[in-house]
Amino acid sequence: MTLVTDGSPEAPPRAPAAARLATAGYRYGLLVVLVAVTVFFGAARSSFATYDNLLIVLQSVAIVAIVALGVTVSMTAGGFDLSVGANVSFVVMVTALAMVRFDLTGATAIGIGLLAGLLVAGVNALLVVVAGVPDLIATLGTMFLFQGLALIITSGQSVSAGMTIGGRPAPGRYTSGFTWFGSGTVASVPVPVIVMALLAVVAYVFLNNTRWGRALYAIGGNAQAARLAGIRVGRYRALAYAVSGLCAAVGGILLSARLGRGDVGAGDPYLMQAVAAALIGFAVLGANRPNVVGTAVGALFIGVVINGLTMLNAPYYTQTFVQGALLVVSLVTSFTLTPGRRR
Amino acid sequence: MEVTPVVSVSGLSKRYGATWALRDVSLEIAPGEVLGLIGVNGAGKSTLIKILSGVTRPTGGEIRVDGTPVDLRDPLRAQEAGLQTVHQDIDAGVVSGADVAANLTLDALAPGRSGVFVSRDRTRAAARAIAEAARLDVPLDAPVESLPAGVRQQIVIARVLSRRPRVLILDEPTSALSAAEIRVLIAMVRRLAADGVAVLYVSHRLSEIQELCDRVAVLRDGAIRRVFATPVEGPRLVEAMLGGEVGALTHEVRDGGEPVLRATGLRTRPGAAPLDLTVRAGEVVGVTGLVGSGKTELLEQLYGARPLVSGALDLDGRPYRPRDPGAAAAAGVAFVAEEREAQAVLPGWSVRAHVTLPRLRDHSRIGLLSRRSESAAARRVIEVFGVRGPGPEAEIGALSGGNQQKVVVGRWLEGRCRLLLLDEPFRGVDVGARADIARRIRERAGALGVVIASSDPQEVLQVADRVIVLHDGVRTGEVSAADASADRLATLMAGGADEGGGT
Ligand SMILES: Nc1ncnc2c1ncn2[C@@H]1O[C@H](COP(=O)(O)OP(=O)(O)OP(=O)(O)O)[C@@H](O)[C@H]1O
Ligand SMILES: [Mg+2]
Numbered sequence: 001m002t003l004v005t006d007g008s009p010e011a012p013p014r015a016p017a018a019a020r021l022a023t024a025g026y027r028y029g030l031l032v033v034l035v036a037v038t039v040f041f042g043a044a045r046s047s048f049a050t051y052d053n054l055l056i057v058l059q060s061v062a063i064v065a066i067v068a069l070g071v072t073v074s075m076t077a078g079g080f081d082l083s084v085g086a087n088v089s090f091v092v093m094v095t096a097l098a099m100v101r102f103d104l105t106g107a108t109a110i111g112i113g114l115l116a117g118l119l120v121a122g123v124n125a126l127l128v129v130v131a132g133v134p135d136l137i138a139t140l141g142t143m144f145l146f147q148g149l150a151l152i153i154t155s156g157q158s159v160s161a162g163m164t165i166g167g168r169p170a171p172g173r174y175t176s177g178f179t180w181f182g183s184g185t186v187a188s189v190p191v192p193v194i195v196m197a198l199l200a201v202v203a204y205v206f207l208n209n210t211r212w213g214r215a216l217y218a219i220g221g222n223a224q225a226a227r228l229a230g231i232r233v234g235r236y237r238a239l240a241y242a243v244s245g246l247c248a249a250v251g252g253i254l255l256s257a258r259l260g261r262g263d264v265g266a267g268d269p270y271l272m273q274a275v276a277a278a279l280i281g282f283a284v285l286g287a288n289r290p291n292v293v294g295t296a297v298g299a300l301f302i303g304v305v306i307n308g309l310t311m312l313n314a315p316y317y318t319q320t321f322v323q324g325a326l327l328v329v330s331l332v333t334s335f336t337l338t339p340g341r342r343r
Numbered sequence: 344m345e346v347t348p349v350v351s352v353s354g355l356s357k358r359y360g361a362t363w364a365l366r367d368v369s370l371e372i373a374p375g376e377v378l379g380l381i382g383v384n385g386a387g388k389s390t391l392i393k394i395l396s397g398v399t400r401p402t403g404g405e406i407r408v409d410g411t412p413v414d415l416r417d418p419l420r421a422q423e424a425g426l427q428t429v430h431q432d433i434d435a436g437v438v439s440g441a442d443v444a445a446n447l448t449l450d451a452l453a454p455g456r457s458g459v460f461v462s463r464d465r466t467r468a469a470a471r472a473i474a475e476a477a478r479l480d481v482p483l484d485a486p487v488e489s490l491p492a493g494v495r496q497q498i499v500i501a502r503v504l505s506r507r508p509r510v511l512i513l514d515e516p517t518s519a520l521s522a523a524e525i526r527v528l529i530a531m532v533r534r535l536a537a538d539g540v541a542v543l544y545v546s547h548r549l550s551e552i553q554e555l556c557d558r559v560a561v562l563r564d565g566a567i568r569r570v571f572a573t574p575v576e577g578p579r580l581v582e583a584m585l586g587g588e589v590g591a592l593t594h595e596v597r598d599g600g601e602p603v604l605r606a607t608g609l610r611t612r613p614g615a616a617p618l619d620l621t622v623r624a625g626e627v628v629g630v631t632g633l634v635g636s637g638k639t640e641l642l643e644q645l646y647g648a649r650p651l652v653s654g655a656l657d658l659d660g661r662p663y664r665p666r667d668p669g670a671a672a673a674a675g676v677a678f679v680a681e682e683r684e685a686q687a688v689l690p691g692w693s694v695r696a697h698v699t700l701p702r703l704r705d706h707s708r709i710g711l712l713s714r715r716s717e718s719a720a721a722r723r724v725i726e727v728f729g730v731r732g733p734g735p736e737a738e739i740g741a742l743s744g745g746n747q748q749k750v751v752v753g754r755w756l757e758g759r760c761r762l763l764l765l766d767e768p769f770r771g772v773d774v775g776a777r778a779d780i781a782r783r784i785r786e787r788a789g790a791l792g793v794v795i796a797s798s799d800p801q802e803v804l805q806v807a808d809r810v811i812v813l814h815d816g817v818r819t820g821e822v823s824a825a826d827a828s829a830d831r832l833a834t835l836m837a838g839g840a841d842e843g844g845g846t
Contacts (some may be wrong), residue, residue, distance in 0.1 A: 058654070212710060229687075230669045230698045
């Protein structure tokens with residue numbers, strides 16, 4: 001029989017140094033790398049670490065970040081919105097058409113753009129919630145559908161002021177109020193950056209401090225447990241896609257305003273970048289789940305690296321590879337360094 | 344000692360943050376011996392087993408197999424040393440989405456044990472051999488997730504047996520099994536022990552422990568307090584576990600007041616005979632029957648978790664027809680599902696978040712959650728149900744199985760509740776805590792109706808006022824707890840006619 005000592009022995013053994021290092025690396029690794037990369041670029045090019053360049057970096061990632069916020073929300077409920085890129089493109093086309101072809105006001109174009117985003121979300125919700133199609137496949141379908149629709153409504157052409165439609169010049173053009181959203185500034189801060197900051201704060205509060213956010217995370221964590229706790233899983237999943245669709249629509253409006261014209265497929269590249277930002281976010285602060293802070297850091301990370309490489313005169317065609325490498329590294333961080341995987 | 348123990352541990356300890364899950368534990372098991380391990384929820388049983396199976400590493404101490412020290416660095420090492428474990432959480436042991444044959448032959452996928460290609464025929468032949476050796480009778484092509492928990496567990500056990508264990512470690516193997524399945528398991532353990540396998544057997548069912556084990560070790564607060572040689576009387580075991588007396592498990596049978604739920608023409612499944620059910624305020628109605636007798640089907644229909652087969656329901660005199668669990672919860676109906684891991688636990692979430700999940704609305708204003716209100720609710724559940732563990736902010740996985748169960752039962756009693764439906768609520772809960780939970784539920788039952796389903800007739804009698812017995816989806820009897828015995832319930836559960844005095 002063993003002697004029983006109550007009260008804990010002094011000098012408690014500590015976790016092995018390696019394990020603690022892994023935990024720290026998992027929580028802070030990505031932030032440390034971000035800081036290191038920033039310092040490196042700052043040392044290499046004096047023009048990098050300046051306020052003006054910070055604004056340029058933020059401006060360059062604003063739309064990606066906004067779209068990524070929506071992707072993040074769709075992921076919290078266990079979904080995955082692959083239609084955001086097509087959504088952005090569709091909204092660009094719709095807003096361009098509204099102003100150029102139909103000579104509507106900027107405000108109306110914004111309203112129509114948001115509705116277009118909700119339409120995409122509605123199709124997603126219909127497929128996923130009502131028809132029960134798996135998220136990835138359903139949103140892939142939606143993606144093709146709206147890429148195609150954007151082509152049909154513009155007869156496959158770009159939309160810009162002065163274009164001819166049926167032999168006559170288009171009646172309208174981008175209003176200056178509308179383009180302000182793309183190129184205007186408030187106290188030297190670009191409008192898209194302000195919109196991004198506002199949406200990030202709203203998304204943060206929504207996901208972390210409201211009961212709706214809690215319910216979304218519950219569904220992502222264990223949908224069956226959430227359902228049996230009385231959460232209307234179907235409604236919340238539809239809500240998640242609605243938020244995702246709206247974010248993509250905002251991104252589309254800002255992009256349209258910046259371009260000042262409706263380019264075919266302008267929004268398509270935003271899918272990969274937004275998904276990458278959201279996935280990189282998993283590795284920030286050890287969250288290991290979709291989260292707003294992580295997504296913002298992820299988007300910033302992409303922006304910093306690309307901006308820095310551009311300053312170092314790296315050719316533009318290396319950018320995709322660099323983003324891919326970033327994504328892979330953070331996936332490895334969040335999936336292999338996870339503490340407590342052996343429990 | 345004449346025989347070298349197969350496995351012996353000495354001075355073993357394990358620390359999680361500020362809690363010592365194990366302190367200075369020493370034990371040995373001889374070949375052919377069945378060693379029982381008991382202790383209240385959170386005593387450290389699963390922790391010891393996780394260490395022996397290589398899932399967790401100890402903070403200190405030594406493990407020897409056949410007298411040689413071993414380092415059980417990962418589960419594969421433990422398996423190579425002949426230590427084979429069936430863990431408490433069944434779903435960690437099966438791969439859902441795969442069929443039974445694939446699950447039985449998972450080991451063949453480990454490196455170096457087979458060729459590159461998996462042949463369907465060979466898989467099936469191997470699976471059939473494994474199933475036969477374990478006397479397991481399930482269709483090999485059934486998807487595992489379609490099977491009841493008891494069968495899933497038998498699959499895990501069969502697979503473990505195929506590795507020819509020298510030491511077989513079973514963590515609460517019977518908590519999800521019916522009486523008949525338990526008999527099969529016990530017979531199997533006996534056979535293995537007769538063949539010289541050493542067995543470490545964890546259970547909260549003392550009758551099983553007394554019947555099966557050669558020695559019984561009692562853990563309390565992470566330390567071994569006593570080791571008994573059997574036979575030993577139940578009360579001595581309980582006293583050693585709790586460190587004191589256990590409150591009596593009896594209660595006064597009540598009649599209940601106004602009906603809360605009235606159901607007519609209900610069917611457990613299409614084609615079964617209809618049954619009527621009335622649950623009154625202040626009354627606890629027990630539903631018992633073998634696994635597959637329709638208890639879960641019945642409760643889930645009342646909660647809107649599966650479509651109503653037939654009949655009409657009314658709640659507090661108003662028609663009640665929940666379209667989904669959300670509607671049921673909004674009407675004041677609460678439901679604790681049978682399988683905690685799959686149906687209630689959110690991995691990585693805190694105890695607080697589990698407590699408040701069903702009532703998020705009560706803890707928020709204009710949608711914003713109030714941390715303070717949430718914490719208060721969590722602390723109340725911890726306090727009222729005696730949840731042992733590191734507090735409301737701890738991750739639920741840091742609680743022992745039984746304490747997790749207290750959280751998922753207790754959370755529904757926070758806030759408005761008219762009808763409480765509990766499916767196997769005492770699974771994995773120790774005797775002391777079972778009495779506590781039952782008492783709390785009975786206290787609260789003054790204002791609400793309670794339905795408790797369990798395949799253990801003894802358990803049902805301990806808490807219910809009235810017991811409905813199901814067999815094969817059909818009601819075979821209804822008796823008052825005052826004049827029912829476990830034997831009589833067992834007869835009814837087997838489908839026998841009720842010859843005892845009716846109610
Ligand atoms: N990962 C963990 N982190 C922190 N504490 C833990 C962890 N796992 C277990 N514990 C703590 O260790 C103690 C022993 O837990 P253990 O699971 O071994 O209990 P148990 O005897 O198996 O109980 P039960 O009968 O309820 O299954 C508990 O106080 C528990 O809270
Ligand atoms: Mg346990």
